[in-house]
Amino acid sequence: xxxxxxxxxxxxxxxxxxxxxxxxxxxxxxxxxxxxxxxxxxxxxxxxxxxxxxxxxxxxxxxxxxxxxxxxxxxxxxxxxxxxxxxxxxxxxxxxxxxxxxxxxxxxxxxxxxxxxxxxxxxxxxxxxxxxxxxxxxxxxxxxxxxxxxxxxxxxxxxxxxxxxxxxxxxxxxxxxxxxxxxxxxxxxxxxxxxxxxxxxxxxxxxxxxxxxxxxxxxxxxx
Amino acid sequence: xxxxxxxxxxxxxxxxxxxxxxxxxxxxxxxxxxxxxxxxxxxxxxxxxxxxxxxxxxxxxxxxxxxxxxxxxxxxxxxxxxxxxxxxxxxxxxxxxxxxxxxxxxxxxxxxxxxxxxxxxxxxxxxxxxxxxxxxxxxxxxxxxxxxxxxxxxxxxxxxxxxxxxxxxxxxxxxxxxxxxxxxxxxxxxxxxxxxxxxxxxxxxxxxxxxxxxxxxxxxxxxxxxxxxxxxxxxxxxxxxxxxxxxxxxxxxxxxxxxxxxxxxxxxxxxxxxxxxxxxxxxxxxxxxxxxxxxxxxxxxxxxxxxxxxxxxxxxxxxxxxxxxxxxxxxxxxxxxxxxxxxxxxxxxxxxxxxxxxxxxxxxxxxxxxxxxxxxxxxxxxxxxxxxxxxxxxxxxxxxxxxxxxxxxxxxxxxxxxxxxxxxxxxxxxxxxxxxxxxxxxxxxxxxx
Numbered sequence: 001x002x003x004x005x006x007x008x009x010x011x012x013x014x015x016x017x018x019x020x021x022x023x024x025x026x027x028x029x030x031x032x033x034x035x036x037x038x039x040x041x042x043x044x045x046x047x048x049x050x051x052x053x054x055x056x057x058x059x060x061x062x063x064x065x066x067x068x069x070x071x072x073x074x075x076x077x078x079x080x081x082x083x084x085x086x087x088x089x090x091x092x093x094x095x096x097x098x099x100x101x102x103x104x105x106x107x108x109x110x111x112x113x114x115x116x117x118x119x120x121x122x123x124x125x126x127x128x129x130x131x132x133x134x135x136x137x138x139x140x141x142x143x144x145x146x147x148x149x150x151x152x153x154x155x156x157x158x159x160x161x162x163x164x165x166x167x168x169x170x171x172x173x174x175x176x177x178x179x180x181x182x183x184x185x186x187x188x189x190x191x192x193x194x195x196x197x198x199x200x201x202x203x204x205x206x207x208x209x210x211x212x213x214x215x216x217x218x219x220x221x222x223x
Numbered sequence: 224x225x226x227x228x229x230x231x232x233x234x235x236x237x238x239x240x241x242x243x244x245x246x247x248x249x250x251x252x253x254x255x256x257x258x259x260x261x262x263x264x265x266x267x268x269x270x271x272x273x274x275x276x277x278x279x280x281x282x283x284x285x286x287x288x289x290x291x292x293x294x295x296x297x298x299x300x301x302x303x304x305x306x307x308x309x310x311x312x313x314x315x316x317x318x319x320x321x322x323x324x325x326x327x328x329x330x331x332x333x334x335x336x337x338x339x340x341x342x343x344x345x346x347x348x349x350x351x352x353x354x355x356x357x358x359x360x361x362x363x364x365x366x367x368x369x370x371x372x373x374x375x376x377x378x379x380x381x382x383x384x385x386x387x388x389x390x391x392x393x394x395x396x397x398x399x400x401x402x403x404x405x406x407x408x409x410x411x412x413x414x415x416x417x418x419x420x421x422x423x424x425x426x427x428x429x430x431x432x433x434x435x436x437x438x439x440x441x442x443x444x445x446x447x448x449x450x451x452x453x454x455x456x457x458x459x460x461x462x463x464x465x466x467x468x469x470x471x472x473x474x475x476x477x478x479x480x481x482x483x484x485x486x487x488x489x490x491x492x493x494x495x496x497x498x499x500x501x502x503x504x505x506x507x508x509x510x511x512x513x514x515x516x517x518x519x520x521x522x523x524x525x526x527x528x529x530x531x532x533x534x535x536x537x538x539x540x541x542x543x544x545x546x547x548x549x550x551x552x553x554x555x556x557x558x559x560x561x562x563x564x565x566x567x568x569x570x571x572x573x574x575x576x577x578x579x580x581x582x583x584x585x586x587x588x589x590x591x592x593x594x595x596x597x598x599x600x601x602x603x604x605x606x607x608x609x610x611x612x613x614x615x616x617x618x619x620x621x622x623x624x625x626x627x628x629x630x631x632x633x634x635x636x637x638x639x640x641x642x643x644x645x646x647x648x649x650x651x652x653x654x655x656x657x658x659x660x661x662x663x664x665x666x667x668x669x670x671x672x
Contacts, residue, residue, distance in 0.1 A: 009477055009480075009481060011481040011484075011485065012477070012480055012481045012484055015481065015484035015485055015487075015488055016484070018488055019484075019487070019488060022491075080473045080474070080476035080477050080480070081473055081476075082518060082521070084576060100476075101476040101477060101479070101480035102476060102479040102480035102482075102483045102484075102510070102511075102514050103480065103483075104483075104487060105484050105487045105488070106487070153552075167491055168490045168491055170487070170490070170504065170507060170508075172507075172508060172511055173487075179549060180549070190556070191552040191553060191556050194552070194556075195552075215490075215500070216497045216500050216501060217501055217504065218490060218500050218501065218503075218504040219490070219504075
């Protein structure tokens with residue numbers, strides 16, 4: 001899977017590259033508008049991560065260019081501006097998702113993952129992780145080919161964990177993913193633990209392995 | 224117990240603070256026109272008095288002069304008549320205040336003497352002013368003192384008349400000044416009052432629409448030009464500051480994103496010790512707090528800049544239900560009782576994003592500051608929206624209620640002290656009322672259209 005990261009800040013560009021590469025993507029980089037236009041014209045990508053504010057141009061114009069090229073790539077816009085207009089404009093132009101800076105790398109990765117699944121396989125694919133099989137189309141989860149029943153939140157958790165397998169995922173990233181930005185209105189992350197406990201229990205009952213590891217006080221690692 | 228909210232002047236609040244140039248009602252100030260009128264009358268009063276005195280003196284002199292001429296004329300006629308009179312003529316026996324011939328030993332005078340005298344008047348029991356002419360003359364070789372007098376009694380009438388005329392003139396002038404003042408204020412001062420009215424209505428965030436028009440008066444044009452200049456400058460400064468706030472907040476997001484991503488990558492390092500990981504995580508969480516803070520400050524600025532136009536009217540009940548389900552875990556965890564009393568639809572004139580923030584901030588607080596097994600009551604009518612919750616916390620002092628960064632307690636580290644400030648800002652910017660009350664352990668926030 002090839003991903004093009006269009007971001008002018010070198011440090012952020014490299015962070016994204018490092019994280020996504022580790023998750024098995026082949027990453028290419030573009031640091032300004034011209035490079036971005038050049039690369040999307042020259043090569044095919046499965047997914048494009050584009051910053052809006054670029055030197056020499058606007059990330060939204062890259063989206064336009066991709067549409068002219070009739071590219072099938074999934075597009076995620078990242079922006080420092082939490083602007084509803086930019087968001088709507090981006091999605092209108094054909095972007096698939098919009099992420100406001102600062103974001104969790106695990107969240108970006110999960111979204112890239114979800115878009116690729118949707119775009120490339122029309123959702124008709126299965127996600128496999130050892131004995132676990134997930135069918136996103138029907139939202140069913142099989143462990144050793146035995147169906148287990150998960151709540152909505154537990155299902156989302158499992159998808160997020162598998163997308164970010166072998167990586168430490170922080171509680172705040174999990175809370176942000178499951179409840180959106182409003183979760184910080186309401187207090188602690190403690191309730192995440194309940195969902196994780198239930199998910200782990202259901203998988204153990206189906207003779208699955210215990211993949212969810214608590215990493216000190218920091219968060220969780222799957223697999 | 225409803226508290227009215229007062230907020231000290233702060234940079235962010237300027238837009239909502241009306242520039243008030245209304246002078247406090249003090250008894251020492253009067254309208255410019257009243258003032259000119261009073262001064263005018265104060266100057267006119269001595270002028271009129273002096274005029275009255277001058278008129279009196281002039282008339283007095285004139286009357287004296289006229290009377291004296293008459294007396295001299297009379298004398299000449301009398302002397303002509305007496306020259307022909309015989310000794311037995313009854314004229315020698317006449318003795319009235321007006322005419323008197325008195326035999327005398329004094330030598331004959333060639334010139335008459337004129338002077339003013341007061342003569343007792345029997346019927347009125349007063350002394351009356353007279354002009355008197357005396358001359359010793361010879362009639363039939365005998366010397367007589369001739370005395371002719373003429374009453375000046377009209378002089379009193381004269382003073383009365385003068386006072387009347389003066390009073391009438393003064394009164395007339397007074398009325399004239401009043402009337403012209405009224406007419407002047409109607410026409411000449413009109414642009415001035417129009418400008419004043421405009422200044423009083425001035426709001427910082429609506430300065431660009433304020434234009435002080437051209438008038439037919441030079442001075443007002445100068446004033447209006449100065450005001451136009453001033454508002455333009457203030458507007459520019461205000462816009463600059465606004466943009467700076469927004470730009471700064473946006474610019475901050477990128478370094479935050481970099482730092483956060485680097486820390487997230489660091490967390491993946493297996494060789495780090497537990498203490499090191501915990502240090503990284505604390506920094507990571509604090510960065511998130513900073514970014515949320517930044518986000519909320521930006522939000523405050525955006526609300527103030529009216530960047531959320533009322534495009535459609537979201538249904539408040541739907542929004543409340545959405546957040547009740549979003550906060551479901553939290554409600555369940557604290558085992559809170561939620562009581563709702565909502566009418567089916569309540570479209571509120573707010574941008575959907577702001578409706579979300581209003582509801583999530585108030586509902587979030589009601590859950591966060593509640594105690595286990597506590598209660599939350601939500602009431603929505605067509606015009607009002609109120610959330611009450613039980614809490615062990617005491618009443619929030621009204622002076623810090625909606626202020627930024629005024630946390631009521633330090634127990635809840637997750638609070639950034641901006642939630643209620645944002646609620647208040649939304650209410651202020653969209654003409655909603657927001658009130659807080661506390662009774663028997665129940666904290667209630669009510670918003671109304």
